[in-house]
Amino acid sequence: MEYSERQLERAQSISDLRLLARRRLPKAVFDFIDGGAADERTLRGNEAAFDDWFLVPRVAVNVSNRSLEHRFLGAASAMPIMLSPTGLAGFFRRNGEVLAAQAAARSGLPFCLSTNSIASIEEVARAVPDGDRWFQLYFLRDREWMDGLLRRAADAHYRVLCLTVDLPLTGKRERDVRNGFTLPLRPTLTSVFDMACRPGWLLDAMKSPPKFGNFEMASSGSFTSVAQHVASLFDPSANWDDVARIRERWKGPLVIKGILHPADAAKAVELGAEAVMVSNHGGRQLDHSPPALTALPEIAQAIAGRAEIILDGGVRRGTDVLKAIALGATACASGRSFLWGLSAGGEAGVRRAVEIFRQEMDNAMALLGTPNIAGITRDHVRRCSSF
Template identity: 40%
Template sequence: MVKRQAPRPAEVLELLRFKRFEFDGRKRRLESALTVQDLRRIAKRRTPAAAFDYTDGAADGELSLSRARQAFEDIEFHPSVLRDVSTVDTTTRILGGTSALPFGIAPTGFTRLMQTEGEEAGAGAAGAAGIPFCLSTLGTSSIETVKEANPNGRNWFQLYVMNQRHISYGLVERAAAAGFDTLFFTVDTPVAGARLRDKRNGFSIPPQISLRTVANTMTRPWWWWDFLTTPKLEFASLSSTGGTVGELLNAAMDPSIDYDDLAEIRKIWPHRIAIKGVQNVEDAKRLADLGVDAIVLSNHGGRQLDRAPVPFHLLPEVVREVGDDVEVMIDTGIMNGADVVASIAMGAKFTLVGRAYLYGLMAGGREGVDRMIEILSEQIVRTMKLLQVTSIEELEPKHVTQLTRFADLRPRGAGER
C-alpha cells in the first residue's frame, strides 16, 4: 500500500511554474503556433475571406492541391540507427550559391493584399535566415524595393512573359541591374486557372467594398486599417490594376509563348535561369538539352490545371532522366519540414514554399514569416536527426518510400511519343 500524507506547501510551490504573460498580442499568437497549420488558423482569423481564400484556394475542385498534400502525408521514412547526430548541417548549394536551409520563399502575387508588409517582410526574413527569396512579376513591391529589404541576401525574380513583350524584357533588365542572381521563367500559365473561390468572393484588385465585404471585415478592422493607412499597392509590372484577379492574370499572360520566347529571354538575362512549371519528363529532357540551369517541378500550387501531375510523384523519374544535367527543384503542397526532407531524399536539389510563407505573413507580418521559417527549420533538423543523417548530402532515396493510393491504369507506352 502507498503511504498517504498531507500535501506539503513547500513541495506544492515547487510544482507551480507560471509562464510570464506576453502583453504583445502578435508575439503571443506566434509563440502559440507550433506548425504551419497553426499559422494558417491564425491567418484565417485575422484576414478577410477574399484575401485568405486567394492564398488558401486552388483551381476548380482543388484536387491538384489536395493530392499534392496527400502525397507528402503518404510517405514512409526509413531511419538508420546508432549514428552520431548531435549536430546536423542543413546548408545546401543551389544555382551557384548557398542556402542555410534546403528551401526558399516562392514567388507569390498580390502579396501586400494578404498583409501590408508584403514582399518586404518575406525578403527581409529570407535574408535574415540565409535563404533565397523569389519576387513575382505580379508582386506588390518593386524589384528595387525588394533589393533594399534584402540587400545582402539572394534575390530571385519570377517572370511571366506578357503579350506586351517589352514590359517583360524591361523587368528582366531591371532585375539584372538590381543584382538578382536567378530568373525563374514560369511556363504553366498560358491563361489563368479557374479560381472559383476568388470568383465567388468577388476578389478584385484593388478590393471592392460591398455589403458582403463590409460584413466579412467587421470582425477584422485591423486589416482594413492597415490597408487604408499604408501606401497604395504597387505592382512589379502592371500599370493598370482594375478588374478581377482572373482578368488581371489573363492580361499579364500570353498563350502564344513558346521556345522562341525562352531563347529571347536567355539572350537578355546574363545569369542563371530556372524553368518553373515543368510537369512531365519529356519537357524536362528537352529543357535539359537546351542547357537551362534548373527546372522546377510544379503545378502552380494547384492553381492552374486541376488534376495536373503531383510534383512529388513526378520527382524520382525526372531526377533519373535529367538529374545529372540540371538542378531539379520542387514546390506545391509543402507544409512541413518533413516534406522538405522527403523531397531532398527523393532527389530534389531544393524546394520552394509559397502558402506556408503567406500563412506566416498573414498571421504576424515579418515576425510571422520569421516564425514560419523557424518552424520549418526545427522540423527539418528534427527529421534529419531521427533519420540519423548529419547533412543534406546524406539524404538518399533509401530514406523514403512513396506510398500510393491510386493505380496508373494507362497501357504501357501511353503518353509517350
C-alpha cells in the same frame, strides 16, 4: 486581430500559422491564398502525396553534429528551402514583399519576387540589398515591357531568374469567382462587414493602396480580378523558342518553373536552364494535374543530375522536405506556408514559419540517422504500399 511574437511562437506547425492567418484576413483574401482551381483535387493532392511515402530511419549513426546547410545555384543557404514567388503578398500584409524578403535574408534563405508583386523590383532591392534575391517572370504580350523587367531585375542585382511557363491564362479558381475577389476588393454588404470584423488587415490595406508594382498600374476606383489582369497582360502564345530567347538575354542562373513532364524538364536543361522547378502552380492552374511530388522521380531520372531540381507544391513539414530530397529534389520551395506566416505576423510570422521548418527538419534528420542534407538518399523512403 494582430498577433504578438509570443503568440506567433505558440504556433507549432505551419497549419497553426494558417489558422492565425485565417482569423486575420477577410474571407475573400484568405481564400485567394488558400484556394486552387476547379474541384481543388490537385491542390489537395500536393499535400496528400507526401503521405504516400514513409521515412525509413537508419540507427547507430552519430548525429550529434547536424547541418541543414545547402547551396542554391552556387549560393549558400541555411536550409534546402526557399520562399516561392507569390503574387500580391503586399495585399495580405502592408509591405508584404519587403517583409518576406527581409525575413528570408535574416534567415539565410533565398527569396523570389513575383512579377505580380505589390512592391516593385526596385523597392524590394533597396529594402533588402544583401539578400539572395530571385525574380520570377511571366511571358507578357508586350515583349518590350518584358525585356524591361529583365533589365530592371539585372540592374537591381537579382541573382536568379525564375521563368514561369505554366500560366498562359489563369486556372478556374472558383473560390475567387464566388467571393468576387478583385484588386481592390469590391465592396458588398458581405465584404464590408467581413473587412470591418478584421480591423488589423483593413487599416493595413487603407495605408497602402493596392497596385501591381511592376506594371505601374495603381488602382483608381477600378476593380480588377487577377484573371482579367493575366488575360490583358500575359501571352498564351509563348513557346520554347521564347524560352531560348530569355535564356540568351539573362546572364545569371535560370530556373524554369512549372515543369511536370520529364520531357519538358529535359528540354529546359537542353536550352541551358541551371534548374527546373517541379510545380503545378500550387494547384491553381490545371486541376487533375499530378501532384508535384508524384512528378518528381521521373523528372529526376530524365535530367540525371544535369540541373538542380526544386520541388514546389504541398510542402508543409520539415519531413516533406526530406522526402522530396530523397526522391530526387535538391531543394524545396514553399509559397503558402510563408504567406500564412506573413499574413499572421508580418516579418516575424515569416521567420516563425522558417523556424518551424528548421526545427522539424533538424529533429527528423537526427531521428532518420542523417547528420547532413547530402546523406539523404532514395534508400531513406519507401512507398506506404510496400510495407
